[in-house]
Amino acid sequence: MNAMVEPSGNTERHRGHPWRKKKGAVMPGGRLTQQERQQIALGLSDNLAYAEIARRLDRPTSTITREVMRNGGPAGYRADLAHRATQQRTRRRTQAAAPQDPHALPQVHGRDPEAVRDYQETLTTVFMTSGLPKMMARVLGCLYTTDTGSHTAAELAQRLQVSPASVSKAITFLEGLELVRRERDERRRERYVVDDDLWYQSMIRSARANDQFIETARQGVGILGRGTPAATRLENAARFLDFVSEGLLRAAEQGRDVLYAGSGTTPDTAATPRG
Numbered sequence: 001m002n003a004m005v006e007p008s009g010n011t012e013r014h015r016g017h018p019w020r021k022k023k024g025a026v027m028p029g030g031r032l033t034q035q036e037r038q039q040i041a042l043g044l045s046d047n048l049a050y051a052e053i054a055r056r057l058d059r060p061t062s063t064i065t066r067e068v069m070r071n072g073g074p075a076g077y078r079a080d081l082a083h084r085a086t087q088q089r090t091r092r093r094t095q096a097a098a099p100q101d102p103h104a105l106p107q108v109h110g111r112d113p114e115a116v117r118d119y120q121e122t123l124t125t126v127f128m129t130s131g132l133p134k135m136m137a138r139v140l141g142c143l144y145t146t147d148t149g150s151h152t153a154a155e156l157a158q159r160l161q162v163s164p165a166s167v168s169k170a171i172t173f174l175e176g177l178e179l180v181r182r183e184r185d186e187r188r189r190e191r192y193v194v195d196d197d198l199w200y201q202s203m204i205r206s207a208r209a210n211d212q213f214i215e216t217a218r219q220g221v222g223i224l225g226r227g228t229p230a231a232t233r234l235e236n237a238a239r240f241l242d243f244v245s246e247g248l249l250r251a252a253e254q255g256r257d258v259l260y261a262g263s264g265t266t267p268d269t270a271a272t273p274r275g
Helices: 034-045 050-057 061-069 079-096 113-129 134-144 153-160 164-176 196-224 229-260
Strands: 150-152 181-184 190-193
Touching (some): 034 050, 034 061, 113 134, 150 153, 196 229
Antiparallel strands (some): 150 190
């Protein structure tokens, strides 16, 4: 995400928008009002940082970041569309959590259902910021915020209020990145799982993903002529990535024990990472 530079001058008076909180305004933790969304849009147009917009609205920075990222991003944010989308999400939540629905997102351990939903949206936003498409980020966020770390396709579709086809497409994408894995439960149902070892596998995959470029770059050195600017560029890139990959592999092996601290398992009893 590109950093936004705060403009110089008295921005509270800039273009006349009312940054100061009015008496009786919603306090942090409440839902954003339409007026606050208009102020967010104005702040974005002034290239204000999320933290500065949050400070002026007396809101957490995470609230502003989540609001912008799930409603078009800094370049596409529109206050009226964001407000309408939030109203629609609220209606869907109300319908999904209706008492007559026996499958409506049960919570355990005394958790606040609304706080869990909000956190899941925050985590989804983080996944989106890291590059995942929205549906894939939503599925991953849902899996990470359940105690079992797994769901069936039907459970994911019900919890996210989306079609099974959308879930299937997201799972295929995530499985290709080795961010989820499949397994069968005692009822022979296919479940999609996130667990600690996937982080280790992801790190190994990232390191090994450099190998093909390193090999190809070194081939290019001979073709382009060692010592020429193009060959030197490729050679430097290959040396750099080779060094980084070696460090990643070493760190992954050394840090693997951290993933299993307190979990009752060890790297030796965990699934062997796929090569």
